Amino acid sequence: MTITRRGFLAAGTAAIATTQFPAFAQQQQPDPIQLAATSRVLDVNGRAATVFGLAGPSGQGLVLDPGRRFRVELTNDLPEPTLIHWHGQIPPNIQDGVPDIPMPMLKQGESRSYDFEPLTGTYWMHSHVPMQEIRLLAAPLIVRTEQDVAADRQEVTLFLHDFAFKSPEEVMAEIRQGHGGGGHGExxxxxxxxxxxxxxxxxxxxxxxxxxxxxxxxxxxxxxxxxxxxxxxxxxxxxxxxxxxMDLNDYNWDAYLANDRTLADPEVVRVERGGRIRLRVINAAAATVFWIDTGKVLARLVAVDGHDIRPLDGHRFGLAMGQRLDLELDLPNEAGSWPILALREGARERTGIVLATAGAPISKIPELAEQEAPAFDTDLxxxxxxxxxxxxxxxxxxxxxxxxxxxxxxxxxxxxxxxxxxxxxxxxxxxxxxxxxxxxxxxxxxxxxxxxxxxxxxxxxxxxxxxxxxxxxxxxxxxxxxxxxxxxxxxxxxxxxxxxxxxxxxxxxxxxxxxx
Incomplete structure (x- = not known):
């Protein structure tokens, strides 16, 4: 999921048009933007899985140009009622997206218009029906600034999910009965x-x-x-x-997804030698806290939840469900590949993407790390x-x-x-x-x-x-x-x-x- 820079623009646009799984790309559509809550099929470690999603003109999610209003026509193409919340944004309350508070959910085939001045930064949108969010009814919402354009950084979004082949109702039944299998100490x-x-x-x-x-x-x-x-x-x-x-996890999910894929077949983002990256990380998981590990590349944390902070250097930062991180990366001026991994707290499971220059060899990354990741920020x-x-x-x-x-x-x-x-x-x-x-x-x-x-x-x-x-x-x-x-x-x-x-x-x- 990239917004390309300099000579990568044309290649990135072509990749967006031909990729098997939709990329999240900058909008060029006239107002209003069409957004649909819909079903889609993912390949999760060789098995087909029908999940929900939010399809914009260029794939899953929306990226707004600097200065653009949030003018969206949302249509429900699902066989059940739904409504979407614009997480972190401050729309008029009537447009906030909570069922019946105050607006009812959209019936199948029904549409509704939204129009407000968005906050800039890294945000996301999702159903405010928990069972639907567990079925992946969520997508990125990126609002760029003129400073983002002037920074001349390749923008990459890392959108994280936890995933189960079972229905959300079955997942909840197992959790309620104590058979989720994800906690410490039974x-x-x-x-x-x-x-x-x-x-x-x-x-x-x-x-x-x-x-x-x-x-x-x-x-x-x-x-x-x-x-x-x-x-x-x-x-x-x-x-x-x-x-x-403490109980870190109360369910063992079947897979952990980064941009809809696992480490069995991760997304490979093409970058330049010495590339300058802005990595927007969104934790859309239902019940999983992640650590973001940038490996050998030093990261600079510059924003959380869409809002700028004083820069903080490091190689590992955590984020809980609903939170976002913006990281700046300056890659080595050499050919190579650099995995960006999301580690499940208190466990060995992980997912992620790979940044790689053209033609660089990409090593297989096991989905289980050798050691468990620590608990997240227990001492804050x-x-x-x-x-x-x-x-x-x-x-x-x-x-x-x-x-x-x-x-x-x-x-x-x-x-x-x-x-x-x-x-x-x-x-x-x-x-x-x-x-x-x-x-x-x-x-x-x-x-x-x-x-x-x-x-x-x-x-x-x-x-x-x-x-x-x-x-x-x-x-x-x-x-x-x-x-x-x-x-x-x-x-x-x-x-x-x-x-x-x-x-x-x-x-x-x-x-x-x-x-x-």
Whole structure:
């Protein structure tokens, strides 16, 4: 998936037109851009698999020219209703893409128009029905700037998925029954030991996002009663949890995909000797955290979730579900090939792509590494190193909320402030207020927390004040607290949820309710 530079432009265009699997390419279509939710067939290690996708004029996904508005006509070509969320963008709430909040899903054959000024950077789009996202109903959404054009870097997008041949319903049934096989220490055998009480929950319906019955009485409940939860813990409880082993993965997927392919047949991106690359990495996986390993090539991390940070050099960076990384790579001035690998945290599985000059030999890369990759950012050391290039303006905080994250592996239920979606109490704010949200994770799994309709800044990590990254999705590891600051936007119901799809499917969502 490339946007080429100099002499590579013509060759790249030809490759896009002839490749077996659609490439993601720069748009040249007149307004409105046509985008379709549709089915497609992938070859996954020699087996055909029918999955979902988002087909634009040049393949899966959209890339917008500098200065172009997001004017899109979305058509549902699937045999079931769907709706697409523009992850990280800030459209009018009516265009946000959450079923029935406020717009209904699109029926088969139905279309809907979208028109808003997009944020620039690396974003993506996906169904807000968890079962559909597990079936790969997602694609990149790249909005380029004039600076991107002037930088004269070859742009490469790395779009990551986890994949199962079984249906999402079968996957969820195995996870609920404790047979997913992905955790440490047989997590299905344990209690889960959540600090937040799990609500009585039989699971969410097919959309879970908009078809539950709202508890309107709860919407006037103010700040809630969770702020002092940690102060009332029984002695020794924190120590008991510290002795437990965190659960990294709760399902062993059949394959891990990079741009729809595995390492059995990876995408090979042609590059120049001494090539200058901007690598846009998007973690669209349902339930897998990845490390991005650039091998012998030094990477420079320049943006997260579409927003610039002060550059950070390294060879390995991690990202949780829903998050994005922009990496700049300067390749050696020689012929060769350079694998860019995505390593599944706490496991040996990996996927990736290969950057290679013309005619360079490409070695076979095993799909299993020799050693397990470590857990991701359990001490938040990576997040602590990220510093925004542009901070939120200084102003007084007018409202604060403690957001308690809880849940158990058995029964498999995940909660926000002790409740599942439909039994939740909205998190309240007024338009224009400076708001602090403190995410306190009292479960033994990490949670990538995503807020719709807003960009926030990380301002406190485990009690340490920081001028952290600006984001839309922040990872909160077990037994940790991360605080973000934001200015409340449009008066509307904005979803706030974990981007681990099985967690979301079992209720881990609330709403950030902004009033005028």
């Amino acid at each position: 997590p299905a055998e344990r209690d889960g030991h959540s600090m937040a009480p799990a609500a009585d929950n039989e699971g969410m319906d097919h959309a879970a996002m908009g078809h539950g019955t709202m508890n309107h009485d709860a919407m006037s409940g103010g700040q809630g009663a969770m702020d002092g939860m940690t102060q009332g813990m029984m002695p020794g409880m924190m120590g008991d949890m510290a002795d437990m082993e 050391s990576q997040e602590l190193r990220l510093e925004a290039r542009q901070n939120l303006p200084e102003r007084a905080v007018e409202r604060s909320h403690m957001i308690m994250l809880g849940g158990t592996m058995a029964p498999y239920v995940w909660t926000i402030n002790g409740a599942v979606w439909g039994q939740h109490r909205p998190v309240a704010a007024k338009t224009g207020e400076r708001v602090l949200l403190s995410f306190h994770n009292m479960s033994m799994m990490g949670h990538p927390m995503h807020l719709h309709g807003h960009v926030f800044q990380v301002v406190d990590i485990k009690g340490r004040k920081v001028n952290g990254a600006r984001r839309d999705t922040v990872y909160v590891p077990p037994m940790s607290m991360v605080t973000v600051a934001l200015d409340a936007g449009e008066a509307a119901r904005w979803m706030l949820h974990c981007h681990h799809m099985p967690h979301l499917e079992t209720g881990m969502m609330t709403e950030f309710q902004v009033t005028a």
